[in-house]
Amino acid sequence: MEQTPKTIALVGNPNTGKSTVFNALTGLRQKIANYPGITVERKVGTSIIGGVLHQIIDLPGAYSLNYKKLDERIAYQALIGSYEHEEKPDLVLAVVDVTNLDRNLFLVSQLLDLEIPVILVLNMMDVAEQKQITINEQILSENLGIPVISISAKKREDIERLKQFVAKAELSPPSPLAWLDSFQLRQALGKVKKEWIQPHTNIPESAQHTEALRLISEGNFEYVFYTFEEQEKGLKVIEQAREILEQAGENPMATEVLQRYDFIDRCTKDATQQNTDTSLSITDRIDSVVTHKVFGPIIFTSILLLMFQAIFSWATPFMDFIDLIFIETGNWVANALPPGILNDLLVEGVIAGLGGVVIFLPQIVFLFFFIYILEGTGYMARAAFVMDGFMTKVGLHGRSVVPLMSGFACAIPGIMAARTIENWRDRIITIMVLPFMACSARLPVYALLIAAFIPATPVLGIFTYQGITFFGLYIFGIVMALLAAAVMKWFFPSGQQTPFIMELPAYKLPKWDVVFKNVADRGWIFVKEAGKIIVAISIVLWFLASFPGVDQQEYDQNAYEGETIESYQLRNSFAGKFGQIIEPTIEPLGFDWKIGIGLLTSFAAREVMVGTLNTIYSIEGSDEDIVTLKEKLINDTDPETGQPIYSIATALSLMVFFALAMQCMSTIAIVRRETNSWKWPTAMFVYMSALAYVCSLITFQVGSNL
């Protein structure tokens, strides 16, 4: 390769290790997991190869260039240079799973038509060795006409070898259509190119074969994203091209595919040796249980139940420890600094606000740990398969399962993952209901309220009421998502159903270092992002809740019986006054004005609620008796009546509100981006918030009258 900076794209079928190679080359941390369709965006990084800094692009996986789904389309457009005005790449590294070579080479045969230099990277050599598959790279390279190297992307030394190989490789564009050996198809192809594509479209030269072949095999323009006027004419040209094939007894739909596979067969026949062992592998044996009609769903539900129970109970000791640290730090700062505004601001505003959220770090970490394990082993794809029948009934698709499950972590990656859903309607419905999945930002709120108001009494041996309520809230989110989907189904024209066809990857042990690194990353992001907003909001809120101050005389005259001066001050502060203005609207839900303030701030992000309550309650509490927020909530009373503010009904109503309300700016922003309109995010905000209000109202009214 000449010593000039190049753009190098990683292309290949889903789940072949492109992102693993990308991360190894660039030192970045793109998400990697064992199911097809992890990368849904074009990602860019850089790497020094042969002393030159090159740009490396990671692309979503694709089975073919005839894209059906948004993620595949991104890969195709990036390759032909029509993706957001980016230049097309100078070199393609075609990453293939060597244990499934022939199938993977289908896409490679299409890449060769694009006239971009290609290097074939045979990945997963470690697995191939176990399966006793041997490849002669030399012969394969000669047959395909491109350089070939075999690696295992998990091995550092192999990545070094890959770099050297790329630096030294002789690069020239491959000759297109090497696979094509039918005269008729060549003729039909020429016709479509000359009579339709060249005069009527702006498709780049190198993409014209691909485009023509797509038109011939599909026979229509359904997926063409270029503007054109003379569609009629185009259809006629395609019709004629198909006739050429039909007259020669070839099926226009299949002939290209069959010829490509023939070509692949010729290329690999003398280059590969495989131990043809047809006995069922471990994966197959696991699958016959895990995807069983009856056991499958039971296993799926049990995994979820176990996961949430574990998050709840395993994290407790860590949480107690973090809580202690923040309380001690608060005490220490309070004593170390002279009393005054700065002291109060730090202790009651910043430390209390931050502590209230960081305490949930252990649960977040456990949650992500479980999700990464489910993804890393390959179980997620099975979950999609097992749930497909059910999902279709409620207006979703089997493929919706994976985005919905990632919604447990955060709605944002989930909404992006919906790009792997082919059908527009299925995709929109998935996006619209996804924020009901209980994301990790709700976890702090649930955990706080459950710990404070639900008894820890054990039931059924391993579970507790707390764990069950916790699980119940997740189930509630799921059920609401499914119900909403079922309702939305009626509002959408029922287009053609996209049937479920999905590749199930072989089970793998998760890469532990990747799992731990990712979990650490997510934990850090949680602390950093939550921290930023919370510190800012805590400071503002602290001012609003601390001023104006009150004097003893005013307190003596106006305070309720038994009300402390701190409570009185808070009630009459700016925040208190404002809270009392909105109180009437939320009173029917069982919320007082303090919760109201929390609800308002939590529209920025849900976890801010806990920080807000912590700040408000710290101002109210006097300095000597620093106790946990949990205890403050339990002990809080209405100054007017002396009754506790929180009953179980209030706590449940609040949890229901958090389960349903659309309280997340980032989600709104991402829905706007993914759907390219304000219509969907607006609809989402309105229907979710309305639903939250109504359901909370019912919960509280029923709950408090029982």
Next chain:
Amino acid sequence: MYPLNLTKEGEEVVVKCINCHCEDVCRLNELGCIEGAKGVIISNQKNVIFKVGETRLAINSDIAKSILVSSN
């Protein structure tokens, strides 16, 4: 020849003909499920897991009905 949804677990078959909607045929083809391909049934409970070559394909029952196979 019989449809894929009537096969038994563990059965080895050859794909003879794919009769579904054009796009789905393309999908299946790209995944290696082409006429003449040999495969084995991993699981068949309405939805089918069909292993063609090294690819494990999860296919729903509608599509399975339209894939005609014969025993190997």
